[in-house]
Amino acid sequence: MTGTAIKNWQSVQQEVLNRINSRVWKPGELIPNEAELASEFGCARATVNRALQNLADSGLLERRRKAGTRVATHPVRKATLDIPVIRNEITGKGYSYRYALIKSETIVPPSDMVARMRLKPNEKCLHIIGLHMAHGEPYVFENRWININVVPDVFGVDFSEQSPNEWLVENIPFTSGDIAFSALTAGTFEAGMLSCKLGEGLFVIDRSTWKHEGAITSVRLVFAPGYRIHTEI
Amino acid sequence: MTGTAIKNWQSVQQEVLNRINSRVWKPGELIPNEAELASEFGCARATVNRALQNLADSGLLERRRKAGTRVATHPVRKATLDIPVIRNEITGKGYSYRYALIKSETIVPPSDMVARMRLKPNEKCLHIIGLHMAHGEPYVFENRWININVVPDVFGVDFSEQSPNEWLVENIPFTSGDIAFSALTAGTFEAGMLSCKLGEGLFVIDRSTWKHEGAITSVRLVFAPGYRIHTEI
Structure with missing residues (x-):
């Protein structure tokens, strides 16, 4: 390494990572500052x-203005x-894809949804329940408020033709949003929608998106048994 | 904006985001190249x-070498x-934290775990089951192979003193890993560990980490009912 100029940020990152992993720089330790590293790496x-x-x-370093950069003691790993x-x-x-509209109505949402979307009392929303099928089998249903x-x-x-999931993504850009992952126990409604047994453990995504004017939509996605989300860390 | 120099990448990003959201640049459209934007923004x-x-x-732009940068048609949003x-x-x-070691044994793992960790046949692993408690209540248990x-x-x-989760994070740096989120239905074992009802839907994280020499560990974390992971998108 010494004497060899490191050309790009990826190779700097790799070298820093090597020093963290090999404990040249130990957890909690202050590392050299940017100017020193730039001079050492010739970049x-x-x-x-x-x-x-x-x-x-990625949670491997902790940077504080003026206090410098330390190797994280308890790295909070991130998964994307x-x-x-x-x-x-x-x-x-x-799989082949099919979508079926189950319900569409304009009503006042339940109070937890009014709070989550920060709606005025008695403000109506479009409530849509739609089922997404993979190879003819239920894959996930969306229970959505717009x-x-x-x-x-x-x-x-016409939400019998196009799912609100797709229409919103294509037509209504959002400025912020939040997402939560959890599990629920299938009740009569979920078991009916997904053709699964009562009491099965189901994976759930709750998602809300916002623009400056207010909440765009809040949706609960309930997936058929066996669903997994997978990624690298 | 015109005539004002944009000083840092964050403000360039904000301006580009504004143009995407306001549809000045529409989904699928080619945007100006880096040199043109640098000249426009004075940076x-x-x-x-x-x-x-x-x-x-973040999935909002699609960049291809030579073909330039387009606004994503179907943005694949990322959640971290x-x-x-x-x-x-x-x-x-x-909450107060407490950890209890439930089981520790050195045995040959079941075949799915042998495959996941790419072990040799009959290679033994340390199998540990540990329970993490919040405020005296079961929060999550780990079923881990090392x-x-x-x-x-x-x-x-001494894994009766320190959980393997903590010991591994602090002592064994990993170079890569994978993580999966899913749900399961509580059986006798899970219900017993988490003091919950048989048949409850439980949130599950499966995680494996690797270093150059091979798999370090593979763990299944099974969370008590009601657990949620939450983040921004």
């Missing part, structure tokens, strides 16, 4: 910055998950 | 590159999850 300070920031984003459009997730696995004041265009859409 | 080309790469990493040490997750929520050929140091550790 621009911005290159070192990019590498260190990336490792900090892809959240694709459901049709693409299903066809990407090589804020008709923020997305008035929904009334021009 | 370095590397600054534009960093901003565009970050948006590509923190994977903390369990003790820190529990104390971070304000590769004793890759991590021979485990035999010096």
Whole structure:
């Protein structure tokens, strides 16, 4: 390494990672500053910055302004998950895709949903239940509330043809959102929707998206038994 | 914006995001190249590159060498999850933490685990079952296999004092890993470990980590009913 100029941020990152993993730099220890590393590696300070920031984003370094950069003592590892459009997730696995609209109604949501979407009392939403099928079998159903004041265009859409999942992704950009993963026990409704046994453990994603004007939508996705999300860490 | 120099990659990213969200640049459309944007924004080309790469990493742009950068038609949103040490997750929520070793044995793992960890036939592993408690209640149990050929140091550790989750994070750096999220239906074993009802839906994390020499560990974490992982998108 010594004497060899490191050309890009990826190779700086690899070298820093090697030093962390081989304990040249130990957990909790302060590492040299950007200028020192840039000089050692023979590269621009911005290159070192990019590498260190990336490792900090992964939880392996802790950076504090003025206090410098330390090797994380308890690294909080990060996992990045892809959240694709459901049709693409299903066809990407090589299955045929079909969508069925189960229910569409304009009503006042239950109080937990009013709170989550920060709606006014008695404000109505479009409530849609739709089933996504893979190879003719239930794959996931969506139980969705759409804020008709923020997305008035929904009334021009035929949701028996196109799922709200797809229409919203393609037409209503969001500025922020949150997502939660959990499990539930299949009751009569879930078992009926997914053709599974009562009492099966099901994987659940709750997701809400926002734009400046307010909540766009909040959806619960309940997946058929056996569903897994997988990624690298 | 025009005439004002954009100083850092974050402000370039914000401006690009505004143009995507306001549909100045529409889904599927080619956007100006880095040199053009750098000239428009009055900043370095590397600054534009960093901003565009970050948006590509988030799935909002699609970048292809030579073909240029397009606004993603079907953005695959990414969610980043923190994977903390369990003790820190529990104390971070304000609960007291306690750990109990339930089982420790050195045996040949079942065949699915042999395959997942790419072990030789009849190669023994350290099998540990441990329970993590929050405020005296079961929070999650770990069902873990540790590769004793890759991590021979485990035999010096008293896992009734320290959980393998913590010991491994602090002592055995890994170079790669994978993680999966799913749900299972509580059987007699899970219900007994977590003091929950038979047939409850439980959230599950399966995780394996690797170093150059081979698999370090593979663990299944089964969480008590009601557990959620939450993040921003």
